[in-house]
Amino acid sequence: MARHLITSAIPYINGIKHLGNLVGSQLPADLFARYQRARGNEVLFLCATDEHGTPAELAAAKAGKPVADYCAEMWAVQAEIADGFRLSFDHFGRSSSDQNKKLTQHFAGRLADAGLIREVEETQIYSKADGRFLPDRYIEGTCPNCGYESARGDQCDNCTKQLDPTDLINPYSTISGSTDLEERATKHLYLRQTAMRGKLQEWIDSKTDWPILTTSIANKWLNDGDGLQDRGITRDLDWGVPVKKGDEDWPGMEGKVFYVWFDAPIEYIACSQEWVDAGKGDDWQRWWRTDKGAEDVTYTQFMGKDNVPFHTLSFPATILGSGEPWKLVDYIKSFNYLNYDGGQFSTSRGRGVFMDQALEILPADYWRWWLLSHAPESSDSEFTWENFQASVNKDLADVLGNFVSRVTKFCRSKFGEVVPEGGALGETEQALIAELTTRIRAYEDHMAAMEVRKSAQELRAIWVAGNEYLQSAAPWSTFKEDPEKAAAQIRLALNLIRLYAVLSSPFIPDASDTLMAAMQTDDWGWPDDVAGALEALKPGHAFTVPDVTFRKITDDEREDWQNRFAGKRD
Numbered sequence: 001m002a003r004h005l006i007t008s009a010i011p012y013i014n015g016i017k018h019l020g021n022l023v024g025s026q027l028p029a030d031l032f033a034r035y036q037r038a039r040g041n042e043v044l045f046l047c048a049t050d051e052h053g054t055p056a057e058l059a060a061a062k063a064g065k066p067v068a069d070y071c072a073e074m075w076a077v078q079a080e081i082a083d084g085f086r087l088s089f090d091h092f093g094r095s096s097s098d099q100n101k102k103l104t105q106h107f108a109g110r111l112a113d114a115g116l117i118r119e120v121e122e123t124q125i126y127s128k129a130d131g132r133f134l135p136d137r138y139i140e141g142t143c144p145n146c147g148y149e150s151a152r153g154d155q156c157d158n159c160t161k162q163l164d165p166t167d168l169i170n171p172y173s174t175i176s177g178s179t180d181l182e183e184r185a186t187k188h189l190y191l192r193q194t195a196m197r198g199k200l201q202e203w204i205d206s207k208t209d210w211p212i213l214t215t216s217i218a219n220k221w222l223n224d225g226d227g228l229q230d231r232g233i234t235r236d237l238d239w240g241v242p243v244k245k246g247d248e249d250w251p252g253m254e255g256k257v258f259y260v261w262f263d264a265p266i267e268y269i270a271c272s273q274e275w276v277d278a279g280k281g282d283d284w285q286r287w288w289r290t291d292k293g294a295e296d297v298t299y300t301q302f303m304g305k306d307n308v309p310f311h312t313l314s315f316p317a318t319i320l321g322s323g324e325p326w327k328l329v330d331y332i333k334s335f336n337y338l339n340y341d342g343g344q345f346s347t348s349r350g351r352g353v354f355m356d357q358a359l360e361i362l363p364a365d366y367w368r369w370w371l372l373s374h375a376p377e378s379s380d381s382e383f384t385w386e387n388f389q390a391s392v393n394k395d396l397a398d399v400l401g402n403f404v405s406r407v408t409k410f411c412r413s414k415f416g417e418v419v420p421e422g423g424a425l426g427e428t429e430q431a432l433i434a435e436l437t438t439r440i441r442a443y444e445d446h447m448a449a450m451e452v453r454k455s456a457q458e459l460r461a462i463w464v465a466g467n468e469y470l471q472s473a474a475p476w477s478t479f480k481e482d483p484e485k486a487a488a489q490i491r492l493a494l495n496l497i498r499l500y501a502v503l504s505s506p507f508i509p510d511a512s513d514t515l516m517a518a519m520q521t522d523d524w525g526w527p528d529d530v531a532g533a534l535e536a537l538k539p540g541h542a543f544t545v546p547d548v549t550f551r552k553i554t555d556d557e558r559e560d561w562q563n564r565f566a567g568k569r570d
């Protein structure tokens, strides 16, 4: 039994994610986790919310809540939506957990001991009225470029010019409105990524099986311009992991927290500790420590392309720099972007479909199928309502749903709700078994290689093969001359429904459960031997005709949704 550690990039806490976010990490990770479990492998599948940093503080302030309360509430919202999409995390953790605090402080201590952290004196804006240093986004003022009066310290939203807080005319604190600001010296810690460059390059170069999208981004950051730079790992904020050197205080760093990019990926490990502490597992080290049983673990990470630099360079720098035997990632599956109907998803303009809205209008499987079968792998892809409607109506309703409906209803009318006995398989059936065997082996290869679109295409072809068989075998005609032969055909077709449920479960888990319940079986055995798998349901085995597996999307609905999610016009 192989062992698979699987993590999805952790979504930021402030707000509900859109379908593009979902298909860029959590959903394909879930597909892979479900597939590995279906093959009988041991899986630990982890995800969490990324909770620290300025945007969380700002979102909490906007909601009028303490940031800890805001994060707890949003975690619960995200967890419920993940559940709604049937994302089968073994644990959905939080980067603000005590486990992550301790582990982040531990890594910082190890890196400091290894000489990989340097202290840097900087000047930063301090607000006397607020009694704190202000991050760039907490300072607003008049843009020196266009005169816009609410330009932020990092950028002017009106003319898009990148700014430093000191560029602003009449700057003020967005917390208190105070203009009593001054530049003060403050100390920050930097991770000496420059010292790790050779080691990281060597590691990246050893990953010859990684997608080009992943390695090209890593190499660009390693080598373009001046190459990989040292990076600040601390901030003057209240909300975050307090800066400590392991268990010890860090002189001069009182009141500071680690920068969110440093503690967020460490949560992958901390999440497994949370999993154990929640009573769901009993040993996290055998997944993460190569000296404690993790040497045979295959670790795969899923993420959007914007997250690749952190996962190929920054987080490995932390892991390698610690000098401890932590498990490094074996394979990074990265995705391009999903666009929405001729443009981009926009949170601020309400443009596009967000995860909660999607579940309000259709069950999870409809979305899972479309998103995965159109995953933005080799290039960006685009969601259109026309394509969504066509894909659902054709693949799910006409091909899979219709097959199930015809087979079960015909059997009920001629043989009753049991698998009929009699007859034998002929040449047509043997040809079908041969085709299915070839296709299922190809499906396994694509799934193992995380070729998401190719897997969906192969699965669809497997459904189509059953439909074509039914069309050519035509048991409704056979029945008139040779009821025994029709019985054998229908017996095979009923077994195909179980086979489809097993194979389709990583993509459309709810429909698979429904089909298995209708077939009154709990035999989820993978079809290593296809001919054998098509005899799993024996003559006399009872079943029920399921309700409509997938309904069609009407033109009216499509138009309605198109308008509803088009976004407010500016």
Ligand SMILES: [Zn+2]
Residues within 6 Å of the ligand: 143, 144, 145, 146, 147, 148, 151, 156, 157, 158, 159, 160, 161
């Ligand atoms: Zn401006």
